[in-house]
Amino acid sequence: MRRWISEHPNAFQAWALLVVWAVGIAALSIFGRTLEDAFFSSLFWVVVLGFSWYFTSRRLRRTASQLEAHGQVLAYIRYPHSLPGSLSGIWNRGIATLAPGKIEFQPAVYDTLEPSGRATSFTVLADSHELRKLGREDAKYIGELGFRPITLTTEKADIEVAAAPASLQKILDAVITPREPEDKD
Structure with missing residues (x-):
């Protein structure tokens, strides 16, 4: 259904x-x-x-x-392992610009996605391969329906990115470099 x-x-x-x-x-x-x-x-x-x-x-x-015309997606980011009281529990809405191995995240507000604050660039090293549902506490910060979070490991810290499933797939395709097959000698 x-x-x-x-x-x-x-x-x-x-x-x-x-x-x-x-x-x-x-x-x-x-x-x-x-x-x-x-x-x-x-x-x-x-x-x-x-x-x-x-x-x-x-x-x-x-x-x-x-956003798609510019190679961007609407996403929410939070820092799950940061100090309590900071952005550990709050999702930050913005525009994710995708590049091979990198995400540039520009916080944005309102329905017009007006930029707020400075952009942050993340070099993505790995992903968790775990697409999960938003919890009740998380869903109150994310206004769009159907968004799913995934954890990405960056050079600085782990971040969680929430987006629509199609947008998450675009993020993963763009930023996760294909892993080379291991030699079976």
Whole structure:
């Protein structure tokens, strides 16, 4: 089911809106509204919700295509082994520019991805090969749905990078150098 939803997000949103509309009509009818009033009241809120979903998804697609045109991805970074109270538990949102063996991370804010602060360059040495789900505590800092974290070992320290699965694959393809096969002598 999840695979179908990820392959057909617009169809899923349409079905979800129909279900919300039906539940709204039923709930309002149960609480004493006339069927006509319940029908139009829930229709109004479903239209508002539909426009909200439409404009949000359009903005996210536009941002992703602009970043992809420049070889960049939207990502979150944190430093899991830093001192408590620093950025050990907080995800920093920004733009990751990819190069062979390197990630340049520019912190950014707002939906326009306005740069904030200076860029940091990481030389990636290895990855953890462990794509995991965000925990409840982590998810409150990451506003986008479906993002997954992975741990990367850099020349300075370990960092965690969270991005959409397709973006994570781009990161891994770009920055992890192919390992040479070992000789079996």
